[in-house]
Amino acid sequence: MPKVDDDLPSGLTPREFSARIFGTSEPRTGRGLELAPFHGVRFAPEVAGDPAAVTTPPYDLIDEAGALRLLAGGGYNIVRLNLPRAAGESYATAGERLRRWLDEGVLAVDRDPALYVYEAARGGTVLQRGLVGALGLRAESEGVVLPHEDVFPGPVRDRLALMTAAKANLEPIFLLYDGGDDAARIVNDAADDEPLLEFCADDGLTHRLWRIADPALHGRVAADLRGKRALIADGHHRYATYRALQARHHAAGDGPGPWDAGLALLVDSSRYPPHLGAIHRVLPGLSPAEAVEQARKVFRVTDFRDEATALEALAGETGHAFLLGGGDSLHLLTDPDEHALSRSMPSDHSPRWRRLDTAVLDHVLIGGLWNVPENENAIEVVHDDPSAAVARARRLGGTAVVLNPLKVADVVAVAGEGERVPRKSTSFGPKPRTGLVLRLLRPDFDQ
Template sequence: MAKILPFKAVRPIRAKAGLVASRPYEDYSAEELTAQLEHNPYSFLHIINPGYKFQQNLKGGQRFQMVKNRYLEFKEEGTFIRDKKPAYYIYKVKSRGSSISGIIAAASAEDYKEKVIRPHEDTIKDRELLFKDYLKTVGFNTEPVLLTYPDNQDINCIMREVMKSRPEYEFATPNRETHYLWVIDQPGLIEKIQKEFENTSQLYIADGHHRCASSYRLARESREANAGHTGEEPYNFFMSYLISESNLKIHEYSRLISSLNGHSKEEFLILLDENFRIENRGLEVYRPSHKHHFNMYLDGEYYSLYLRKTNYEFSDSLRKLDAYILYQKVLKPILGIEDLRNDKRIAYTHGRNDLIELKTRVDSGEFAVGFGMLPVSIEEIKEIADENLTMPPKTTYIEPKLRSGLTIYEF
C-alpha cells in the first residue's frame, strides 16, 4: 500500500513561472549558464549556484547555506509563494510528437525502506550522505524522484478532467517544449487520488535513486533526533513525480570506448566472434530490432552483433539484460573495463542522441569503437527491482526531465 500525499508547495507566482524554471544544472554549458545568470534574475539557477552573486566558487557546507539564503530571498521578494492548502499537482510536458503527464506529490520515505518503492540501480554511499547533508541544510527539495505505477484508469480519468481547465502555468522553452501545471486542491479529488495509490502495492523508481536514498537517510536521522516523532512530519516524505508505466519514455545509453585494449581490429573481431555472430554492414546504419542484438561502429563501418545464445545462460533477470551481456562478454573480458562508473576509457551517449553522434565521435579519433542496443523495457526494470538486483550504470535514460523550481517541497 503506497502512501502518496498532497502537500503545500512553494511555487513561483504565475507571471514568473517560465522565468524561474530551469533545466537541471548539469545540462547547461558554461556559456549558457553565464547567460542565464547574467540576464535572468528570476532563474532558479541563482539559488542552486549562489556563489555567482559574489563571483565565488562555493563548496560544501558554505555552498549549502548560501543556497538556503538565495531561496529565502526569492520568498522574501515575493517570487515564491506557498500554497495555503495541500494539493496534488499535474505536470505536463508537451513536445513535438509526444506529451507526458504525471502527478507531483509527497511519497513516503518509509515506503522506500519497506520496498513498497523499489529501486533498480545501486547508489553510492558518499553521494547519499552528501545530498542528505544538503537537504538538511537547505530544508527543501526541488527535484522530484520519478516514480512509476501500473496504469490506473481512475487516476487517468481525474487527470483528463482536470487538464480540461486552465492550467496554473503554461510556458514554452527554447527546446520547443511546452510546460503546464494544474493544482488539485479539491478535497474530493484528493481523497480519490490518495485511495487509488493506497491500492497500489508497488511503485518503482524510474529516476532519482540517490535523491530517494538521501531522503530516507534524512528521515531516519530526523526521526532519531525528534523525541515527539509521529511519522507525519514533513521530513518523513520526499517530493515525487508519479507517472503511469505506459507514459514513461525509456531510452538506451550507447557505450563509447577509447581504445581496443591493445588489440588490432582483426584480433578484436576474432575475439568477438566467440560469443557473437558478426555481420559487416559497411556504411549502412544498423539499429538493433531484437533483444540480445547489438550495433557496433568500428573503423568507419557498422556491424551487427547477435549473441550466440548457446554460449550464454539466462539464469536471472540481470543476465538477460543487454547492458549486462555487453559488459560480461565484451567490455570486461576483451576491452579490460571493469569499473563502469570510473574508468576513463568509457563514455556514454543516451539514445535521444542519434547514432550519427556515435559515428562522429569514433570518426574523430576520440573513441575507437561504439556499441548500441535496444532500450530497456519497463518489464525489465520491474523484474530487476523485484529480484533485488541492480542494473549496470548508465543502462536507462528516462524521460520526462522536469524543470526545476516549479514546485518545492519544504520539510
C-alpha cells in the same frame, strides 16, 4: 533503518550501499503507496520572468558547459539553487539564496496544500501527465516503492549536502504505476481546466501545471493509491537521499516530519506509457580497432559504413546486439557464443537479469573482453542519442557502444523480484521539468 551519519558509508559495493540506504531490513508499515498534498513553492512570473528561462531539465542531464551557459544568462534560473558548484558556490550559499528568493517574492508558497498535475506535450500530443505530490518513503521490503538501479555513495552524499543546506526538495523524482482508476480520472479532469502555468521550452515540449486543492479529491487519490506500488523511473539517487535524510532526522530523535516524504511525479503508465530509451556508452581509452578485435572472440561482427543503415540494423535485432562506433566504420555485434555467455555472466542473478543487454555488455564486453574498469573516467554515458555517442567517441579517439533500449516489462519484472538492472540501463522519459514546483522541508510546512 540503519543510522546514516553525515559521512555516508564508503567501502561498500553499490549493491551493499543500496541495501543500506533503501532499508531492506525495516519492518512493514502497511501504509501502502502515498502521495500527499503539500504547500508548493513556485516561481512568481511577475518577478522571476519567463518560466522557460528559469526552469531546466533534471540536474543530472546538465553538463558543466550547459550549467555555465545557464548561469551566464543571469536571472533566477533554478541551477543557481540545484547546481551552485558550477558557479563556484557552496550549498550553504544556495540555501541562503533560496531563503532570500522566498523573502523577495521570486518564489511564492501556495497558501493551501495541494496536489499538482504536470503535463508535457509535443504539438497536440500529450506525452506525459501525472500527479506531483509528497511521496511517502518506504523501505524496499514493503514492495511499495521499487528501485530498479543501484546507487553510489558520491551522488547521494552530494544531494544530501544540498538538500540539508536548502531544507527543500528542489526537483521531483519520477515514478510509474499501473493505475487506470479514480486517481487517473481526477488527473484528466483537472487538465480540462485552465492551467496555472503553460510555456514552451527549449526541449521542444509544452509544459503545463495545474493545482488540485480540494481535500475531497486528495482523499480519493489516497484511497485509490493505497493498494498500488510504483517503480522509480528516474531519480534513484534522489530517492536514496530522501531515505538518508529521513534516517538522519530519526536518529536525531526528531520524530515524524516533512523528511518522511519526498517530492515526486507519479505517472499512470497505463494511460501515459513512458518512452524508454537506451543509455549508450563511450569508452575514451579503448580504440575501436581493439574493441572489434576482442569482440570477434565471442560475437559475430558485421561492418557498416553508413550510420543510418547501421542503426536500422541494430534496431531490427531481437537478440543481444551492440553497435560499436568511433572510427571510420561501424560494427554490429550479434549472435554471441552461448558458452561464453554462460561462463561470463554471474550466477547469483535470475535468468531474466542475465538476459538483459546491459548485463551482457557489463560482464562479457566491458569487464570481460575489454577489461575496462567501471568508473566515470573510463566509461562515459550518453542518454538516448546514438549519433551523439558515436560523435563523442570519434572526438576522443575511443569507442562508442550503442544499445537497443530494454523492455519496460523486463525492468518492472526485475525490480519486482528485488533485483536491480545494471547501472545506467534505462532512460525513462519525458522527465519532469525542474523548477516548476519545489517543496520545503520545514516543520512549519509539515505535510
